[in-house]
Amino acid sequence: MGRHREFDVEKVLDAAICVFWRKGYEGASYADLTEAAGVERPALYSAFGNKEALFRKALVRYYERYVDYVPAALQLPTAREVAAHLLQGAIDLTTRYPDHTGCLGIQGVLAGSDEAEPVRQALIEARAEAEAQLRQRFERAKAEGDLPETARPDTLAAFLMAVLHGMAVQAKAGFSRDTLEAVAEQALSTWPTDAREGSLRPKPQP
Amino acid sequence: MGRHREFDVEKVLDAAICVFWRKGYEGASYADLTEAAGVERPALYSAFGNKEALFRKALVRYYERYVDYVPAALQLPTAREVAAHLLQGAIDLTTRYPDHTGCLGIQGVLAGSDEAEPVRQALIEARAEAEAQLRQRFERAKAEGDLPETARPDTLAAFLMAVLHGMAVQAKAGFSRDTLEAVAEQALSTWPTDAREGSLRPKPQP
DNA sequence: GGGCTTTAATAACGGTCATTATGAAAAAGG
DNA sequence: CCTTTTTCATAATGACCGTTATTAAAGCCC
Numbered sequence: 001m002g003r004h005r006e007f008d009v010e011k012v013l014d015a016a017i018c019v020f021w022r023k024g025y026e027g028a029s030y031a032d033l034t035e036a037a038g039v040e041r042p043a044l045y046s047a048f049g050n051k052e053a054l055f056r057k058a059l060v061r062y063y064e065r066y067v068d069y070v071p072a073a074l075q076l077p078t079a080r081e082v083a084a085h086l087l088q089g090a091i092d093l094t095t096r097y098p099d100h101t102g103c104l105g106i107q108g109v110l111a112g113s114d115e116a117e118p119v120r121q122a123l124i125e126a127r128a129e130a131e132a133q134l135r136q137r138f139e140r141a142k143a144e145g146d147l148p149e150t151a152r153p154d155t156l157a158a159f160l161m162a163v164l165h166g167m168a169v170q171a172k173a174g175f176s177r178d179t180l181e182a183v184a185e186q187a188l189s190t191w192p193t194d195a196r197e198g199s200l201r202p203k204p205q206p
Numbered sequence: 207m208g209r210h211r212e213f214d215v216e217k218v219l220d221a222a223i224c225v226f227w228r229k230g231y232e233g234a235s236y237a238d239l240t241e242a243a244g245v246e247r248p249a250l251y252s253a254f255g256n257k258e259a260l261f262r263k264a265l266v267r268y269y270e271r272y273v274d275y276v277p278a279a280l281q282l283p284t285a286r287e288v289a290a291h292l293l294q295g296a297i298d299l300t301t302r303y304p305d306h307t308g309c310l311g312i313q314g315v316l317a318g319s320d321e322a323e324p325v326r327q328a329l330i331e332a333r334a335e336a337e338a339q340l341r342q343r344f345e346r347a348k349a350e351g352d353l354p355e356t357a358r359p360d361t362l363a364a365f366l367m368a369v370l371h372g373m374a375v376q377a378k379a380g381f382s383r384d385t386l387e388a389v390a391e392q393a394l395s396t397w398p399t400d401a402r403e404g405s406l407r408p409k410p411q412p
Numbered sequence: 413g414g415g416c417t418t419t420a421a422t423a424a425c426g427g428t429c430a431t432t433a434t435g436a437a438a439a440a441g442g
Numbered sequence: 443c444c445t446t447t448t449t450c451a452t453a454a455t456g457a458c459c460g461t462t463a464t465t466a467a468a469g470c471c472c
Contacts, residue, residue, distance in 0.1 A: 001440045002448030026232060027319035030430065040451055042432075051430065102316065110308065110378055111317025113233035115430095124379045158376070158385050159392040166372030170364070172316055173330045179364050186365040190396035208418030209468045236460065246421055248462075257460065321460095 009047060012037040016058040017065075021100035024107040025055055025119050055108075055119060059126075062104050066093055074133060079141035080191050082134075083160055087184035090164045094171035095180065102172030106165055131161050151192045163187045215253060218243040222264040223271075227306035230313040231261055231325050261314075261325060265332075268310050272299055280339060285347035286397050288340075289366055293390035296370045300377035301386065308378035312371060337367050357398045369393045 015037040019028045030041055030051070037044070048054040069089030076082050094102050108116065108123045138153035147153070167180050221243040225234045236247055236257070243250070254260040275295030282288050300308050314322065314329045344359035353359070373386050 001446075003438045003440090003450075005449070006438095023318045023320075024316065027317060027322070029319075029428080031428085041430090042452095043450070045431070046449075106375060107316050107318065109375060110230065110313050111233055112229045112313065113235075114229075116233070127379055152388070154385075155388040155392055158381070159389045162369055162372030162376055162389045162393075164372070165375040166368030166370065169312060169315060169371040169375065170368055173333055175364070179360075182358070182361040183365045183368045186361055186396060187368075187393075190392060208416085208470070209420080211419070212468095235458080237458085247460090248422095249420070251461070252419075 021104040103168040309374040
């Protein structure tokens with residue numbers, strides 16, 4: 001009973017992702033969102049709630065569609081492969097689309113009026129959860145003998161997250177893909193290697 | 207002739223720095239600025255021009271007063287000391303003041319409505335200039351034999367900037383000083399060392 | 413001390429923001 | 443076909459944005 005919805009909810013979410021990605025949570029206005037989605041304002045409100053709810057749903061879909069390399073990376077056999085795959089995935093994600101570079105998740109953490117506070121907190125928590133998963137993965141690697149006994153999983157996770165975030169900022173500032181790959185290679189050159197396995201890329205300078 | 211200005215321009219700039227630092231360029235409103243400065247709106251306009259001009263002047267003072275560790279670092283004798291001093295300076299800057307963490311310069315690069323575009327471009331240029339200075343410093347180090355022949359100054363500069371930016375993001379997300387110092391230590395552990403000089407901190411895990 | 417100039421403070425300006433009331437259009441049930 | 447229910451589109455709401463007239467106060471020169 002009743003009229004049917006005439007637009008595709010997931011397509012609208014994809015359009016919202018692009019807008020938030022390019023302009024951030026605060027920078028994206030409803031005028032931008034409706035124009036990109038081809039849907040009028042009240043339709044967005046009835047389908048998703050207010051702006052914050054729309055952003056959260058877009059963020060969930062963003063993680064599923066664009067940041068799927070993270071769970072994939074965590075299942076790789078060695079800690080070094082996990083790190084390498086994460087770095088490469090981040091480079092792809094932040095440079096693939098010229099009109100919205102960087103990372104949607106990072107955009108919201110920084111920009112900072114008061115009304116964005118709950119969104120910022122949500123992004124901080126998501127980031128902390130990702131780092132926790134990474135740390136646990138490195139602890140497992142240590143237990144498996146994949147990382148040396150002297151390795152500190154928490155430091156490695158924090159360091160890797162710092163490089164990933166820094167590359168996202170640099171991508172937003174217009175860094176080329178080649179430069180970011182050099183950065184990732186330099187970061188990987190610090191990776192602690194167990195005595196049993198040889199380093200894949202022993203020196204950053206060939 | 208005429209009435210004297212009753213407020214201190216530099217104190218107002220310092221207050222503006224704190225507001226922009228905490229809320230970013232877009233997130234800071236004139237209501238925030240006037241409240242922090244204790245000065246009414248028209249006084250800000252007559253003394254500094256519009257919001258963008260005020261931000262630019264605050265940014266110059268920010269560099270002078272808070273980021274003075276960068277020129278100091280560039281004059282240190284070895285490339286590794288330069289990098290270590292930059293990392294330590296960034297940690298201090300981004301964690302010293304609990305009410306405005308992170309880096310004022312990074313805040314503006316990301317948040318992204320259209321009217322912030324000139325400010326964003328200015329910050330991107332400033333960031334690029336800093337990286338160029340760093341690269342030139344590392345080229346000099348290479349020429350002086352302080353870095354090995356295989357070292358790539360551009361990569362080292364880009365990598366260091368990525369770690370610095372990543373730490374700024376993490377500081378905004380609430381990272382502790384100790385964690386950031388561990389990250390910096392991990393980043394330094396990759397530093398290419400010439401055969402002649404020993405590494406200061408040869409392994410990140412003690 | 414009066415005339416002139418500069419600053420200070422109040423209040424208003426147009427514009428845009430997120431959000432929503434209002435009523436027309438469309439689909440399903442009886 | 444008519445009623446009911448849901449969605450659609452137009453347009454309005456109050457609040458806040460950056461910016462600026464406007465008016466009152468304060469200091470210097472003659």
